[in-house]
Amino acid sequence: MLRKPDTGSRGCHARRRRHHHAQPRVDLSDHGCRHLIRPATDRARICGRCRAQGPCWGAWRTPTPLGCVNLCPPCSGVTFQRCTGHLRGVLYESARTRSTRADDCLCRLCSESRAAFWDHCHDHGLVRGPLCGNCNTREGMSTPQSFLQNKEGAALPLPEYRGLLERRTLPARYYAALPRMHVEATERHIIRSRRCKHEPWIEHVELAHGAYRFEPSCWWHQATWGLDPRPGSQRFRSSRKPVEGLSDAEGRSS
Known part of the structure; x- marks a missing residue:
């Protein structure tokens, strides 16, 4: 016995789909409602005072007692002082x-957003300056490359602690990183009587007597070679040169 297929429910859904697609679409742009269809990212980066449009990554977000607001650098400079x-x-x-209160000042690093935290030196426990949330996170996770090559934040760990400037040395977390950068820039292995042109990957081990042993390796040619341990006195000498310019600049500004 053959059963008649039950198409009632399917037909109902089909009618609903046809009815749904048959609805006319309203173009909001034709009715003076363009502001309703503007992307949320555009609305989130407009200064709350002068209505200027800012960067899409939200760098203008400024904390206030009532929550975060959008303020461009000129408006932030009027509201908060350096x-x-x-x-x-x-x-x-x-x-x-x-x-x-740190939030009475502008961020010392970017000089654009309102500060939210007091940044301090973990080696000596002294205040370095007020930072906004974005710069505080970036400074805590900064690398030696960003410290030495980023012009905006190069001198941040130094101005609030005179001892580093007088000794012309960098904070302790850069003692091994600076020689590593030097090794990456200068060390190359020889392949087929030629100097490899690729920058090696460096692994370092801190020895008990205060020296570091660096082991470069080339991923392109599967080569690994060792270097003589670099003593502690050499690591201090390697950190003097970058600080000399920062110390002179700080002396001229003070």
Whole structure:
């Protein structure tokens, strides 16, 4: 016995689909409603004061007691002032720091957004300056390349601590990184009587007597070679040259 296929439900859905597609589409742009169809990314990067359009990555986000707002650098400069260095040489854990609000100043690194945190030197516990949320995260995760090659943030760890400038040395976390950058730029292995043109990958090991042993390796030719340990005195000498220019610039500005 053959059964008649049940097409009632399918036909109902088909009618609904036809009815749905038959609905006329309204073009909001033809009715003066273009502001309703503007992407959310465009609305999120407009200054709340002068209505200027900013970068799409949200660099204008500024924290306030009522939440985050969008302020362009000129409007932020009018609202918040640059840090005057009144906390130079003050401990981060001191009562003076806790009683001073960082969000009254502009970020010391980008000079565009309102600051949210007091950045401090982890080696000595001294205040370095006010930072916004974006710059505080970037500074905490910064690499030696960004410290030495990024013009905006090159001198950030130094101005609030005179000891680093007087000794002309960098913070401790760069002691192994600077020689590593030098090895990456200068060391190459020989392949078929020619000098390899590819930058090697460097692995370093800190030895017990304060020296570092570097082991370059070339991924292109599957080659690995060792270098003599670099003593601690050499790592200090390698960090003097980048600091000399920063120290001179800080001396001229003070």
